[in-house]
Amino acid sequence: MRERPGSAVCEHCGAPPPTPPGNRGAPAPAGPRRRDRDEEGRARNARPRDGLGRPLPYGSPGVARQPEGVPRTPAESLTEAQRLLDEGMPFHAHEVLEDAWKAAPEAERELWRGLAQLAVGLTHAARGNAAGGTTLLDRGATAIAPYAETAPYGIDITGLMAWAQELTGRLTGAGTVPAAETAPRLRRQES
Numbered sequence: 001m002r003e004r005p006g007s008a009v010c011e012h013c014g015a016p017p018p019t020p021p022g023n024r025g026a027p028a029p030a031g032p033r034r035r036d037r038d039e040e041g042r043a044r045n046a047r048p049r050d051g052l053g054r055p056l057p058y059g060s061p062g063v064a065r066q067p068e069g070v071p072r073t074p075a076e077s078l079t080e081a082q083r084l085l086d087e088g089m090p091f092h093a094h095e096v097l098e099d100a101w102k103a104a105p106e107a108e109r110e111l112w113r114g115l116a117q118l119a120v121g122l123t124h125a126a127r128g129n130a131a132g133g134t135t136l137l138d139r140g141a142t143a144i145a146p147y148a149e150t151a152p153y154g155i156d157i158t159g160l161m162a163w164a165q166e167l168t169g170r171l172t173g174a175g176t177v178p179a180a181e182t183a184p185r186l187r188r189q190e191s
Contacts, residue, residue, distance in 0.1 A: 052126050052179065053091025066095040074100065074153045077112075078186050085119065088180030090126065094119035111152065114143025118164055118184070126179035130171040137164040137171075156188040 047055045048062025056062050072080065077100040084093035094116045101112035117140030125133035141164040148157040163184040170177065 049091070051087075051089045051091075052123055053089075053094075054127065063089065063092070066092050066099075068095070068099065069102075070096075070099055071103065072096070072100065074104075078153060078155070081115070081119065082186050085122070085183035085186070086180060088126075088178070088183070090119045090122040090179050090183065094123065108152065110143045111147050111155070114140045115155070115160075115186070116140075117143060118160060121164065122167070122177075122179060122182060122184075125167060125171055125177045125182070128176040133171050134168050137168050140164060151188070154187040156185060159188070160184055160186070 047058055048060050049055055049065065051063045066084075077096055081093040081096045081100075084090070084096065097112055097116035097119055101109055101116055104112045117136045119140075121133050121136030121138075121140055123133075124130075124136060141161045144155075144157050144160060147155070148161070151157050167177070167182065
């Protein structure tokens with residue numbers, strides 16, 4: 001509530017504001033909202049999110065999150081991530097690429113982690129966070145660079161590195177970039 005004084009609920013936990021001192025007749029405020037948990041009891045934020053993954057107040061309509069832990073082939077992961085990037089949802093694309101990273105054989109983990117970082121870099125850039133965008137784009141490009149010679153799964157490593165460098169150069173000023181129009185092509189285009 002510090003970020004939005006006067007708000008009816010905390011934008012982080014959904015709790016109502018505390019009752020001001022001296023307001024003895026008012027009902028006691030509800031306790032803090034309990035942490036959201038999944039079926040296994042792990043902490044999971046159930047707040048709705050917008051297309052760039054920003055949390056919205058509880059009860060707001062949001063964009064459906066990508067289900068976690070979906071087994072996909074590398075081709076399916078790339079296809080789904082590209083669809084989400086093209087729709088201007090790089091945060092959601094990062095979730096797909098993160099699943100691929102977690103499921104990848106050891107030799108490919110840095111590749112998938114780097115691709116996920118590129119998607120998060122675009123997310124930050126689209127949100128107007130130039131510093132965060134630059135950091136993640138640089139990390140992602142560095143992580144995928146060792147795969148440039150082999151370009152597994154038709155991934156356009158060289159093109160993605162050039163895209164990240166170009167976008168980083170554009171992030172020096174204030175403002176946001178349009179996510180869908182700025183999205184990279186993950187795979188080389190067939191001629």
